[in-house]
Amino acid sequence: MVTDRGLQVLRAIVQDFVDTREPVGSKAIVERHAFGVSAATIRNDMALLEDEELIAAPHTSSGRIPTDKGYRVFVDHLAEVRPLSPAQRSAISAFLDGPGDLDDVLVRTVRALTQLTGQVAIVQYPSFARATISHVELVQLGGGRMLVILVTDTGRVSQRLAFVRDEFDDDDLARVRTDVATLLVGRPVREGAQRVEERLARQDAVQSPQDVATEAIVRVLAEELEEFRHDRLVMAGAANLARSESDFRGSIYPLLEAIEEQVTLMKLMSEMVADDHGLAASIGRENEPFGLGEASVVASEYDATGARARVGLLGPTRMDYPTNFAAVRAVARYLTRMLDEDESAR
Structure with missing residues (x-):
């Protein structure tokens, strides 16, 4: 005792x-x-x-x-997580303030965290499986190339190229756009993915140029919606592991491998148990099932219009836990507020 x-x-x-x-x-x-x-x-x-x-x-x-x-x-037994200094808060604000889609915001988030803490920064994408497709836009780029833009109500914006062979006038392009929008807009990602699969399965043998273009666009959308249904991570600061290599008794290779493959870290981040404040830590031997027995992960939850995910830090067990908890908590709160304001502004 x-x-x-x-x-x-x-x-x-x-x-x-x-x-x-x-x-x-x-x-x-x-x-x-x-x-x-x-x-x-x-x-x-x-x-x-x-x-x-x-x-x-x-x-x-x-x-x-x-x-x-x-x-x-x-x-x-941490009595409380000490607040960040005004300078640290200003640094977070400087990194995260400004316009940008969700992808850009999360990239800036990990850059801010790794510069603030000197650890590997990790941010989970919110689960988009329950998101709703709010807009599909098509932009002709010439040479039979079509930029396909997909937007969800959670703020995710994706852009992909489709090769449609033909160029279209404004009326034909509007018909293709309407066809694709009718298929997807206003529908959850899961339902949208199912509808595009069904659409591709029943293509006619003889098709008009518009139908050929629609099929090419739908194939691209099918790939993108499949990605929406899978968890993703954004990370930065892997070089920091080399700087702290002396804190690891063994090799840092398992950590670098986990960063590269992501699957291990996604599973670890998802299974961490948070306290009443949304903070969680997984320390040393607790990570042995994931092959990361010499590392620690601290994380905090953020909210993206109802879809919850985590902001975290990966580093050696000899880390400044109070400061790292304060950093992930502050960034998570800032990120939640930004995404909420962005949603309210739409």
Whole structure:
């Protein structure tokens, strides 16, 4: 059973180890923190923490470092997440303010987070499976190329090229546009995907140029709607892992592989259990089923017009958890507010 002072000693060890990268001894704790007790008393508290496997000696020195279990207890007993400084908030605002579609906003979000924290930043796309298709636009680019623009009510905008062979006058283009819009606009993504599949399955053998163009456009839309139904991540800051490589006992290759493939991180992010404030952490050995036993992930939830997703940070277990929690929480709140304002402005 860890006493209140024992938790305070654990907090001091975590904070000092994160700051210095050096094992923390009782003398250093007495000098740096106002406990009002002797170094011998602190050594007794440290012995109890070691019995509970919350701290460990990395070698024969008297210093101790937190274990994964110790980091977990530290995170679970955070009294509060300290707010970001005005300068940090200004940095977030500078990155995220300004017009842009959802793709652009999420790219700016991960760039802001990784610059703010020095960790790998991760943002989940909201689930678009329940989104509704609000607009389809077609723009002729010449050479038989058609730009197909698809917009959902959650703010997602996609653009793809379709090759339609022919050029159309305004009337014929309007007919193609109406045909595609009738098929999709006002319908949920799931239903839209089903309708385009059915449309492609019943194409006639003999077709007009407009029908050929519509089929090419519908095929492109079918591919895009299929992507809408799958989870996606946006990430930035992988180079930060190389800078903190000494914090990993083994290779950073599993982390780089997870970043490249995304599937592992999507599963991990989805399974993390959030607290009452929407904050979640998965630390060290808790990530072994995902092959990331030497890494930690902290995350906060954001809302995109009813579709919830997460903003997170990936890094070594020796990370500044309070600051990283504050960063993901602040960015998540800012992102929610931006998306809500963008939806209200439509």
